[in-house]
Amino acid sequence: MAQRSTQGGKRFFVWAALAGLVSGAVFLAAAELFALLLARSASPVLAVGGFVIDIVPQPFKEFAIATFGEYDKIALLAGLGLAVVIASAVGGILEYVRPPLGVVVIVIAGALSTAAVVTRAGVSPLGFLPPLLGAAAGAVILVMLSRRLRTWKAAAVPADGEEAPKAMGRRQFFLLAGIAGASAVIVGVASRAVSMAVTSVEAIRDNLSLPKPKSTVTIPNGAELDIEGISPLFTPNKDFYRVDTALTVPTVDPDTWRLVIDGMVDERVEMSFQDLLDMGLDEYVITLTCVSNEVGGELVGNAKWLGVPVRDVLKKAGVKGDADMVLSKSVDGYTASTPLSALTDDNLDAIFAVAMNGEPLPPEHGFPVRMVVPGLYGYVSATKWVTELKVTTFEKDEAYWTPRGYSAEAPIKFSSRIDTPKLGAAVDAGRIAIAGVAWAQTVGIERVEVSIDNGDWTPATLSAPINEDTWVQWFLEWDATPGTHYVAVRAVNKNGDLQIEDRAPIAPDGSTGWQRSLIRVA
Numbered sequence: 001m002a003q004r005s006t007q008g009g010k011r012f013f014v015w016a017a018l019a020g021l022v023s024g025a026v027f028l029a030a031a032e033l034f035a036l037l038l039a040r041s042a043s044p045v046l047a048v049g050g051f052v053i054d055i056v057p058q059p060f061k062e063f064a065i066a067t068f069g070e071y072d073k074i075a076l077l078a079g080l081g082l083a084v085v086i087a088s089a090v091g092g093i094l095e096y097v098r099p100p101l102g103v104v105v106i107v108i109a110g111a112l113s114t115a116a117v118v119t120r121a122g123v124s125p126l127g128f129l130p131p132l133l134g135a136a137a138g139a140v141i142l143v144m145l146s147r148r149l150r151t152w153k154a155a156a157v158p159a160d161g162e163e164a165p166k167a168m169g170r171r172q173f174f175l176l177a178g179i180a181g182a183s184a185v186i187v188g189v190a191s192r193a194v195s196m197a198v199t200s201v202e203a204i205r206d207n208l209s210l211p212k213p214k215s216t217v218t219i220p221n222g223a224e225l226d227i228e229g230i231s232p233l234f235t236p237n238k239d240f241y242r243v244d245t246a247l248t249v250p251t252v253d254p255d256t257w258r259l260v261i262d263g264m265v266d267e268r269v270e271m272s273f274q275d276l277l278d279m280g281l282d283e284y285v286i287t288l289t290c291v292s293n294e295v296g297g298e299l300v301g302n303a304k305w306l307g308v309p310v311r312d313v314l315k316k317a318g319v320k321g322d323a324d325m326v327l328s329k330s331v332d333g334y335t336a337s338t339p340l341s342a343l344t345d346d347n348l349d350a351i352f353a354v355a356m357n358g359e360p361l362p363p364e365h366g367f368p369v370r371m372v373v374p375g376l377y378g379y380v381s382a383t384k385w386v387t388e389l390k391v392t393t394f395e396k397d398e399a400y401w402t403p404r405g406y407s408a409e410a411p412i413k414f415s416s417r418i419d420t421p422k423l424g425a426a427v428d429a430g431r432i433a434i435a436g437v438a439w440a441q442t443v444g445i446e447r448v449e450v451s452i453d454n455g456d457w458t459p460a461t462l463s464a465p466i467n468e469d470t471w472v473q474w475f476l477e478w479d480a481t482p483g484t485h486y487v488a489v490r491a492v493n494k495n496g497d498l499q500i501e502d503r504a505p506i507a508p509d510g511s512t513g514w515q516r517s518l519i520r521v522a
């Protein structure tokens with residue numbers, strides 16, 4: 001009899017874990033529902049995810065990107081999901097074995113997710129409520145399920161000599177677990193789906209028509225070479241590299257978007273999207289580059305932008321004498337530190353961009369407004385979903401990447417890249433074109449040189465440059481003979497400087513080195 005009791009008792013741990021899982025699901029579903037009703041963007045799951053992204057050390061982030069590639073954020077969410085499942089199951093068992101320890105687990109989870117939500121930028125004042133209400137709902141369900149479970153156990157595994165009470169507990173337990181579990185799934189999924197639909201900026205963006213620009217950029221003849229495999233002169237938006245720390249693409253409604261200029265200014269300025277458009281748009285062609293671009297890498301792209309000069313907006317606020325930096329802030333909390341001089345220089349086209357290659361900015365590239373500054377790496381200048389410029393000093397303020405191992409100031413190191421032939425792809429013997437792109441924003445490319453099999457450096461033919469802020473295409477014709485050949489490329493800028501040969505890693509302020517590749521000729 002005693003033997004039967006122990007065996008019969010064990011299976012209740014499984015049901016206690018199930019009670020924990022159901023409570024966890026109720027927690028998340030209730031939080032999602034209240035986030036939808038009270039405070040959009042206060043989803044604890046996304047807030048905790050965003051928080052984790054911001055606090056994990058840089059080497060771990062690099063490991064995640066190296067291991068999961070562009071699925072790094074999905075991997076993070078899956079990891080979080082697993083953590084929630086384990087914590088919920090453990091909470092359920094604890095509440096069964098030693099109440100109220102399970103409730104304590106939920107309270108801790110509620111406190112952590114509230115902290116994550118309220119420290120996110122752009123959260124509404126009621127943002128703290130959804131995770132708290134979610135935790136409360138989860139705790140109530142856990143207590144109720146645990147009680148039923150104990151009633152059921154008392155009935156099924158009576159202590160020696162005790163009379164078995166009526167076996168009601170079992171039915172009641174499964175009834176509540178079933179209803180609570182099913183409702184959590186339905187409410188949670190529906191709330192998340194509605195949240196995503198009502199915040200669909202896609203719909204708003206599709207209906208947006210931007211005013212015609214006051215001026216356009218003339219594209220010279222010969223700006224684009226007709227060579228198979230070379231990067232197109234303008235990178236299509238769908239192929240444009242994307243780099244940001246946002247777990248989900250921020251959704252910003254242009255109607256409620258505001259740009260604030262504050263800090264060391266004569267007068268704080270606040271502008272609406274319409275105010276910005278009313279300043280008049282001009283067209284710019286600027287090549288954007290990421291500091292994480294390795295030699296020969298893909299994190300560089302060229303686009304036509306419509307925008308307004310940042311200096312014209314700064315003039316409205318009036319910059320105070322000893323400021324030397326502008327900290328631009330995004331709705332997602334991201335910040336970039338740009339030297340003030342780069343934004344006030346009359347000869348530099350630092351802009352607030354609203355359109356990219358003939359359409360409103362794609363959501364993932366910063367809709368409705370982002371910055372683009374020629375000659376500076378994206379992380380110190382190209383803030384997407386930008387909403388505030390704080391005029392300040394490098395001494396007083398620090399941007400997102402500065403404490404994470406990257407320089408506070410980072411001009412783009414000019415570089416050249418081989419696009420074709422691709423490494424490893426065999427080409428037929430005969431006359432072929434070796435071709436690629438080269439960029440030296442704000443200075444311009446003077447010359448690109450190619451060396452084959454360690455031979456002399458031969459000047460390549462360049463496309464007609466659009467301006468100094470834009471990459472040029474280059475090519476060299478070559479009689480390919482069967483076998484494997486080395487090819488190397490380097491550029492010279494319009495100041496006469498030779499591209500740096502020594503290899504440097506991307507941190508702290510951008511890679512250097514000449515790209516060397518192999519061509520296989522069949």
Ligand SMILES: Nc1nc2c(c(=O)[nH]1)N[C@H]1C(S)=C(S)[C@@H](COP(=O)(O)O)O[C@H]1N2
Binds near residue numbers: 242246332385
């Ligand atoms: N809000 C926000 N803006 C951001 C970033 C970011 O993480 N968050 N990343 C920057 C970096 S590192 C680069 S290289 C460019 C990339 O712009 P793209 O994604 O449109 O190519 O955006 C910059 N702007």
Ligand SMILES: [Mo]
Binds near residue numbers: 243289292378379
């Ligand atoms: Mo970047």
